[in-house]
Amino acid sequence: MKRLGQLLIALLGCLHLCGGHWGVLQCVAWSKMLVDYSAQDGFFEGARKTFDGAHPCAMCQSIAKGRQSEQGTELPSSAKRDLALKEVTLPQRILLHRPMVRTPETREFTVPSLAGDLWSASPPSPPPRLLGWS
Template sequence: MFAAARWLMVLGLMVSIGLHTVVIQSAAWAGMLVSYSMQSGSVVQAVSETFDGEHPCALCKLAQQEAEKESTSGQQAPKADGKIKLHLIAQIMPAIVISAPPPIAFTTAAEARLCVLHHTPDTPPPRRLTA
């Protein structure tokens, strides 16, 4: 059941983006190649007759009609002044500027503080006591 629903969704999406006309045209070309090659006996002649546009078959005409329907139904009606207003999804975004980090400022000798030990370190280091 899930596989059937998935295939139904795929077919619906294919039809919504107009892929069915591509499938119809591809099937028409395949059929034309086979039939023209059998008629003429030459594959080269069949390819030239298939793609020259002067010998359309019934499926080619159907695919052309479907493509014309989609192109006319997908156009927006022009406004009164003859211009179509496009609504774009993306808005103008500020540019992201990536720059180098600021230079490292080393302290001068006058600002450096010396760490002076007032006692000498223990000469062997103290042992840790195990508890």
């Protein structure tokens, strides 16, 4: 479920970056127009009026204005001039030193034996014998 949510958020973000939000709004507007025009004149005439471009609704006009205003926001010419790939030069060579490696032999530590005091190396008496076995 978490993965589905992440995928949905990623897809919505991509849709927004590509300008797909205008497309989604336009589909909603077309659906509303198709329902309204079909109720008045029948389905085929409603579909023709919806998609011919001569009968836009208020929502379609708002979407067109929004698209134009969004496309009209361009960078100034001075900012466009400064957008160029520039070579990065370093004043001197950068030397990277190998990190110091610590091996287990360089560390001095002991592991306390908690079980050594509780258990002895061998059982105190021989194990019991089962009856009936020779």
